[in-house]
Amino acid sequence: MKGDKDKDPRKQAQQERSRATVDAVFAAMDRVVRRDGIDSFSIAQVAAEAGIARASIYDYFPTREAIVAAWEERIIGQETARIGALVSELIANPPPFEHSVIRLVEAVLEAFARQAAAFGYRDGLGLHARSRVRGEVADGVIAMMTGALASAPDRARLRVERADVAARIVVHTVLNVARVLAGASMSEEELHVHRRELARMICRYLLHDPVDVPHDAAV
Numbered sequence: 001m002k003g004d005k006d007k008d009p010r011k012q013a014q015q016e017r018s019r020a021t022v023d024a025v026f027a028a029m030d031r032v033v034r035r036d037g038i039d040s041f042s043i044a045q046v047a048a049e050a051g052i053a054r055a056s057i058y059d060y061f062p063t064r065e066a067i068v069a070a071w072e073e074r075i076i077g078q079e080t081a082r083i084g085a086l087v088s089e090l091i092a093n094p095p096p097f098e099h100s101v102i103r104l105v106e107a108v109l110e111a112f113a114r115q116a117a118a119f120g121y122r123d124g125l126g127l128h129a130r131s132r133v134r135g136e137v138a139d140g141v142i143a144m145m146t147g148a149l150a151s152a153p154d155r156a157r158l159r160v161e162r163a164d165v166a167a168r169i170v171v172h173t174v175l176n177v178a179r180v181l182a183g184a185s186m187s188e189e190e191l192h193v194h195r196r197e198l199a200r201m202i203c204r205y206l207l208h209d210p211v212d213v214p215h216d217a218a219v
Helices: 016-036 043-050 054-060 064-092 097-119 131-150 163-182 188-206
Strands: none
Touching: 016 043, 016 054, 016 064, 016 097, 043 054, 043 064, 054 064, 064 097, 064 131, 097 131, 097 163, 097 188, 131 163, 163 188
16 A cells, blocks of 8 residues: 555645645546446546546646545544534533434434545545555544543543543544445344444443433434
């Protein structure tokens, strides 16, 4: 597998016209990968699909690895932003703690499922993205979770001593389960059960007095 240096873009799109070109490249990547698969497409195919010259792609991405990495990182960034928006919503208008956990668990698992579907392989992790970017994303989610735990209105219910340590344990647990489930052949009902059981496990870890939430509870 190529190192991060081989995946770095040549330059960042700064001007509106440049951003439009990169947006067109990524939109073309969506269609080409969905049609031909992540391992089979060529830069020439992406250029033709985007309606631009192949040289225009090389202005921003020096290698095939660089364009795949940037495309996966963009999708990961979009999903991370969704999770961040949910965390902000839960902090601003907190429901019962158990319901917050369920919503966050479901949001992360659904994000990985969408990523796996977009990438075209049974893993929502983004294996072609740069490792440092994946690390930054995980750290960002941990920071969100730390803030959510630290500002929880019913913080007295928490049995953990350090919000940052608990957040790291919870986030990495959820990410690993999400990665497995993203590639699993399960019915929606089975996935739903796995999500709720994971949420229950996290609540038992975090809380002195976890309240069991029914499978069909509205959250």
